[in-house]
Amino acid sequence: MSKFRYCLIILIPCILLSGCDSQQPEQMLETYSNRLANSLDIDSELNLSQPLQLPPYPRRRERIIPVTDLRQGLVEVLNLRHCQLLNLIAERNSSLGKVMQPSKRMVYEIRLYSGLRRCLKTLNSNDADINLIQQVQAIFVVKESEFEAALWNGIFTSEAIERNFSLSEPALPLEGDNGFSLSRQALNALNQVAKLTNTQDQWSEPDSLEQLEIHYQSLYNNRYGSRWLRSISLIRRTLEHSTAVIEQRLEQRPLCYQQQTTPKARIVINIFNKYYAGQLQPYMARIDREGKQWLELNRNLLHNFSSIPQPMQKYHNLILATDAPHWISYIQARDRHTRAWQTLLRQCNLMPGSS
Known part of the structure; x- marks a missing residue:
C-alpha cells in the first residue's frame, strides 16, 4: 500500500469524526x-x-395509583355476552393480557368502560333481567370511580413518558430534526385521552385508540x-x-x-x-x-x-x-x-x- 493511500485512509475517518464533533x-x-x-x-x-x-423523575411505584383488578368468573363472564364484552374480557384474562403494558391496559379500560355504559343503557331500555342489570351496574360503578386512575396509570406509568424525563440522554442537535414535531403530536394525543376524565356526562370512546401505540413509540424513540x-x-x-x-x-x-x-x-x-x-x-x-x-x-x-x-x-x-x-x-x-x-x-x- 502506498504511503499516500495509507495517509488518506487515516485522514478520512479523522475528517468525518471532526465533522461530527463540531455538531455537538x-x-x-x-x-x-x-x-x-x-x-x-x-x-x-x-x-x-x-x-x-x-431532580430525578419519581419512581414508578411513586407514580402509580392502585386500581381494582376485576376478574370475572366464568358464569359471570358468560352473562356479559349480552354486553358484547366477552371477547374483550377474555383478552384481558389471557396470559398476554395479564402482562399488558400500561398503554394497552389503558385502552382496555377505556373500551371496557365504554362498553359497560353502552350495555347499561341497552339493558335498561329493554327491561332486561334485573340480576344482569345489577351485575353490570356493580362493575360499572367500580370502573367509573377508578376511570381517572386508570387513565393516569396508562399515561404516567408508561416507559415512554418516563424516558422523556431521564437525565441520561444527550442534548438536542444544533440543526435538523430533533424529534419535537412527533413528540408534540404524541402529547396532543395523550391530552385528548386525558380529557376523557372531564367529559363523562357526554362521553364517547375516542376514534384514535388504535393510533396510541404509535404515539407512545414516538415518545419512547425521540425522548x-x-x-x-x-x-x-x-x-x-x-x-x-x-x-x-x-x-x-x-x-x-x-x-x-x-x-x-x-x-x-x-x-x-x-x-x-x-x-x-x-x-x-x-x-x-x-x-x-x-x-x-x-x-x-x-x-x-x-x-x-x-x-x-x-x-x-x-x-x-x-x-x-x-x-x-x-x-x-x-x-x-x-x-x-x-x-x-x-x-x-x-x-x-x-x-x-x-x-
Missing part, C-alpha cells in the same frame, strides 16, 4: 464561552461535562423531553459562565475608553457575531420556542387529573410549572447575559444603531 452542542457552547474569555483576557474555562443537577432538559441546562450554565466573564472584565478595566473602538474590541465583536449571534442565539431560540410548547403540553396533561401523587406534584412544581426554578433560572441567565453584552457593546460604541 457542548462543543459549540464551550467554544463560545472560552473564546469570549480569551478575547477579554479572563482566565476562566467552561467545562460542560458535569452531571445534570436536576425529546429528556434531551430538552439537558439542552436548556447546558445553555443556562454557558450563559451564567459567560456573563460572569463579561462582568469580571467590566469590573477590572474598560474594554474601550470614551467609546473609542479598539482592535481588542473588534476581536470581541467578532466573537459576538460569529459565536453568539451566529450559533448560540439560533440554537437557544429554537430550544426556548419548542420548550415552551413542550412544557405547556405536559402541564395540560397533568391538569386533566384531579388526584396527582405527591411526588409527581412536587416534580411538576420543580420542572414543569410556569414558575419552576429550572425554567426561571434559565430566563434569568438569558436576560442577564443580554444585559452584560449590551453594557460591553455600549462601552465601545458597538451597539446596533450606533454611529
Whole structure:
C-alpha cells in the first residue's frame, strides 16, 4: 500500500469524526464561552461535562395509583355476552393480557368502560333481567370511580413518558430534526385521552385508540423531553459562565475608553457575531420556542387529573410549572447575559444603531 493511500485512509475517518464533533452542542457552547474569555483576557474555562443537577423523575411505584383488578368468573363472564364484552374480557384474562403494558391496559379500560355504559343503557331500555342489570351496574360503578386512575396509570406509568424525563440522554442537535414535531403530536394525543376524565356526562370512546401505540413509540424513540432538559441546562450554565466573564472584565478595566473602538474590541465583536449571534442565539431560540410548547403540553396533561401523587406534584412544581426554578433560572441567565453584552457593546460604541 502506498504511503499516500495509507495517509488518506487515516485522514478520512479523522475528517468525518471532526465533522461530527463540531455538531455537538457542548462543543459549540464551550467554544463560545472560552473564546469570549480569551478575547477579554479572563482566565476562566467552561467545562460542560458535569452531571445534570436536576431532580430525578419519581419512581414508578411513586407514580402509580392502585386500581381494582376485576376478574370475572366464568358464569359471570358468560352473562356479559349480552354486553358484547366477552371477547374483550377474555383478552384481558389471557396470559398476554395479564402482562399488558400500561398503554394497552389503558385502552382496555377505556373500551371496557365504554362498553359497560353502552350495555347499561341497552339493558335498561329493554327491561332486561334485573340480576344482569345489577351485575353490570356493580362493575360499572367500580370502573367509573377508578376511570381517572386508570387513565393516569396508562399515561404516567408508561416507559415512554418516563424516558422523556431521564437525565441520561444527550442534548438536542444544533440543526435538523430533533424529534419535537412527533413528540408534540404524541402529547396532543395523550391530552385528548386525558380529557376523557372531564367529559363523562357526554362521553364517547375516542376514534384514535388504535393510533396510541404509535404515539407512545414516538415518545419512547425521540425522548425529546429528556434531551430538552439537558439542552436548556447546558445553555443556562454557558450563559451564567459567560456573563460572569463579561462582568469580571467590566469590573477590572474598560474594554474601550470614551467609546473609542479598539482592535481588542473588534476581536470581541467578532466573537459576538460569529459565536453568539451566529450559533448560540439560533440554537437557544429554537430550544426556548419548542420548550415552551413542550412544557405547556405536559402541564395540560397533568391538569386533566384531579388526584396527582405527591411526588409527581412536587416534580411538576420543580420542572414543569410556569414558575419552576429550572425554567426561571434559565430566563434569568438569558436576560442577564443580554444585559452584560449590551453594557460591553455600549462601552465601545458597538451597539446596533450606533454611529
